[in-house]
Amino acid sequence: MSLQWRVLAGFVLIASGYVGCESVFAIDIPIPNGSFESTVVPATSETGHMGRWTFSRASAGQVGTYAPDPPLAGQVGNSVGRIFVNSGGTASTRATIYQDATIIREGIYDVSVLVAHQPGQEPSTSPFYLNFESFGFGGAKILLGENINPVGTFSSDSFTQYSAQVEIASGHPAIGQYLRMVFNNQSQDGGTTGTGAAYNLDDVQLKYTPTGGEQRSLGVWQASFETEVWTSTMSGHGSAGYYRPQTPLAGTQDGDQLGFVSVRSVSTDTNSVGALYQDVAAILPGTYTWNVAAAMEAGFEATTTPLKLNVEVIAPGNVKSLLLSHPVPLDALNTTSLTDLEVTFDIPADSPHIGSMLRLVMVAEGKDASSNAVDPRVTYLIDNVRLTLDGPVSLPGDYDNNLMVDDLDYGVWKSSFGQSVTAGTLADGNGDGVVDLADYTIWRDNLGASVAPTLSTNAVPEPSSLLVVALLTSALLAVRKTPC
Template identity: 30%
Template sequence: MRARRIIAASFANFAAVALQFACVLSMPVGAAEFLVNSAAQITTAMQAAQPGDTVVMTDGIWTNQRISFAGAGASGAPITLRPQTPGGVTLNGDSTLSISGDWLVADGLNFEGGALASGNIVEFRGSRGAATNSRLTNSAIVNYNPASIDTRYFWVSLYGASNRVDHNYFSGQSHSGVTVTVWRDTAAADNHQIDNNYFGDRPVGNGNGFETIRIGDSSQSLSDSFTVVENNVFERTNGEIETISNKSGSNIFRYNTFRDVAGTLTLRHGNNSLVEGNFFLGGGVSGSGGVRVIGEGQTIVNNYFNDLDGRSGGAISISAGVPNSALNAYYQVKNSVIAHNTIIDVNAAAITFDDGLGSSGRTLLAENVTIANNLIWSTQDPLFEGNQGAGWNWEGNIAYGQSLGPVAGNPGVTVANPMLALGSDGLYRPMASSPSIDAAAPGYSSLITTDMDGQPRVGLYDVGADEFSTATIVRKPLTKTDVGPSWLGGNVTPPGGGSRCGLTGCALQAERYASILDPDGDGAVWTVATVAEALGGAVLRAPDGDRVDLPTKLHDTIATYDLEFLTPGVYTAYYRGRGFGGSSDSFYAPTGFGVDPTQNKSLTANGLFDWTKDATTFTITASNIGVPLELRLAMREQMAELDALVLSLDSALTDAELDQLFAVVVGDYNGDGLVDAADYSVWRDSLGQSGVGIAADGDGNGVVDSSDYTVWSSAYASAVMSPSHGVSSPEPTAMALGALSITAVSLRRYRTLDSKTL
């Protein structure tokens, strides 16, 4: 390993060098930190920076700084650019950032109140060419606007390949130009990821060119980008009709939430994209819409649409096409699937079939479209509108509230009251008496295995986006506090999962799964049970029933876990569980990721929890880093209990060391090892919930209430309070009424990490 180094990057004075030296003393062996206070010093530092090094920007106001972050990190050891404290550097004037090279991370920057004449605020290209395997994270761009609405520039421009824009806050863009753009100069795959960001408050523009996200343009629209847009919040992003403008192929848009947005997710150009599990919550806003469908092979499944104005004629708007279409015109819709969506209260048709027919040369009707297992309940007449082309397939749909229009009498649409109930989360779901339960036409399990809540689809699927279920809800409509930078109170943990991964592995509470599957469809599945001896106070318990003997039987139930590793290497698996006799002392463990488990693993038979080391190892390569991987555990014998599991680079962990990985930091409700303002956000959003294993249940009584606030505030005060901070812990009432007004980033309590800590 490289020895610790002190780097002189033309620092201004002795005090700066002394501060840098203090930083270096606390660094791990083999890494260096460069303390800088200008764009010029960043350029100098990057000439010496090596994989694993960090360039630290001094906190304060940086004006008119054109930053070139160009270098070559490595998988598992990127070069990082960050402020001394997240959000502690405010870039304004005409400040910009270019990210150029390989394995680079820009973290915790705040662009606010500046303006450009042209170009990009952040672009993934520069002196070392287009960026690859690089990242903009935990950052913000706010109100970076010129005087004229017509001055056109872009906030974030993605070039290169395999880059990520995540956990950022974008708000207040009022001029021409796209907020986040994927540029495609060739037909090569991009493999970018845009996730867990907040996009907010973009006023209506004066024409085209005011998109929030655009992937590609017409010139490369018939090639595939393979970009994923997931777990983002769009709120009042009203710039134009195309809030998201998809202009390339094979992209995925999933688990995003659109609130009060006067626009649509538009599949404008390109083919074979997927729109899955999104929440379109229009709030009755004029111009609010859902999905516009153009092109071939588009799939729209498991989405929830509510209270939309029906822009482009419907919650789902299928476009008419142009014969021999130019790249920038309208390709005919062909071979699309629209299935298992729920559409409620649209001020237009629920689905329109021929939007734009007769205008701009659009004379071709959509062909070979499947409309299956959708649930529609609305009072706008008619519920369907337009003309169908050849080869349409209708099956399993339920529609209610008004006439069916052009599909009246179609046997693929049943008119019946869907018997929906409004939940405390503001979503409509089927009641136990709903005719939608077990009524879906079969044949769509290759497209979906869960519902909009992330609950498993079991047995015969239900019609619509929701599966009637008592399983834990692991996905939900997202809010501003669920995404964005941690220093703004956002959540750095993606929804769904329950894993905690660090440099040397992942530790998981078994009861914090991503989903529960029921392969044999008998309704008997893993459940969560309170157990005092468990590390987290709860376990995953197998159902009562017969032993599952593979391969003669199907799996009875499977629990899935989503993991993102930080370091390549060979990982050893450890499982903590127990049985109560010879008929409850085993389960099935996997031999790899994304595969059903087939290994018979033994547990104790005496009712005592114990750790079991697995002989099977899991190899993580550089290409796996930062990529969600699914681990599956399955029932073998009845009533077996799984408490926790660990995948570690250390193959010789003792039971005590494994237990220590699950040591609780009192008041740490988001599981990041810190007690800070983000934990208050988790408590606030969970207030009133009851059940087993809720993260914000600090006193363990099964209910999130004011006592759990007291647990957090006491831990927070003891961790960070000192006379110099001058910060007092707010009263619960004040906190519930307004945003937390403390600089939490400078007041965190960090856990002590050693070689045995994940």
């Protein structure tokens, strides 16, 4: 099944002041992790709430992620979380990383995390805390458990796995709230070298054992603090993340995992949002076709809240604007198979928004009692995100007509410098019929431009240089081009 929409939109990439050879092309724009496979989550019978890391600090505390060089023994992936304090600031100094990871039910929750000191910034007085809290849904925050690990528990040579658990008894007031995992470094501490005290964190795992049942793993967003190409955003009691179903959707699922966006109906909320988005490419003129495979999760079907496929533009300065919004009709999706949705929109060649970034957003937004009276939430499953572009393009400085401005174009300019040519051919970038220094300036000012969302760092050769440096780059797009 396929659904299609077509919209005329007012954004385009134009080549100001450039009169050059125009290519007609069709490109498949790659969507990294388009099937949500990059971060493996445990297989579960249904989606659950998946939070995201929140970084919080006070006074002289610092918090974030980084890539140790060299990696510490036992490290998983390239990045780790880091909570740092020093001897400055005030007594309120702290560094905290936390995630609202799941909805609390009766039973036992186990959290494990790899912990190490940052070499050269070993703590001298500040312990490591792993706390459990409950939060949200109109209830007061409750400290469910505090686990203090004194200085000396961990090393700076390798990661040590640390585990803690909390038991939620029947009738506990935290049931129905979020379970918040909190990693904390709190107190002024110059460390053993006087430069501060830091704990590194990695590979956070969460398991749940229901009363009388078997233990199972729950998903943790960015469990190893790796950079995700998809951004998860949420407000109210929305959620978004990855889901590995125990049984794939019949014949249509691409890979083992799906993305999901979800909103939960809570009386204290006026609105909730769960969204996944990705900035995919610089905007070019032509016809875009965006395909997404989607379904409703069985038992959590929507009654009023649609899945929206939104296209946003991110202009220089991170200025965001909504280009298109497509609510998917509720009756277009089912719970047994993925429906391929297709959104087509045209970008005409008359817009001033040169270089703006195209953002694809899949979002559930609203308040929906859903089909489930016990757990009133709506969940959409998403898979196999694709994007193609068909149309003409003129890139200023692209003198060899390969859809990128690189050092090869400098070679075209150098070999034809001083020639009178047909306007707009060879390296006549401004269309005045002569290849001159003005055309070199057009190339220089646009070096690195491409239909691909890549960045390159190149030294710009001066006109007098005899050296043409070969640009080492990999093609991110499958280009089907008709030469002019």
